[in-house]
Amino acid sequence: MPSGKKMLNNLIDNYTSLQRIKKSDNAEKELDYQIKILKAKLESFGIVTTDLDL
Numbered sequence: 001m002p003s004g005k006k007m008l009n010n011l012i013d014n015y016t017s018l019q020r021i022k023k024s025d026n027a028e029k030e031l032d033y034q035i036k037i038l039k040a041k042l043e044s045f046g047i048v049t050t051d052l053d054l
Contacts, residue, residue, distance in 0.1 A: 002010070017034045024030035039049045 017037075021027055021030045021034060039052075042049050042052075
């Protein structure tokens with residue numbers, strides 16, 4: 001289980017990502033970028049992301 005500080009850091013990262021999407025001139029492009037970053041993080045932990053796309 002992650003520590004409280006790690007969980008708080010994750011929440012701040014999520015909030016920042018959502019704010020970037022909201023304020024972006026091209027929200028679709030920013031959303032694609034955020035998904036790409038998240039997939040890279042998941043894959044670095046060994047999580048296969050190929051079946052996550054809708």
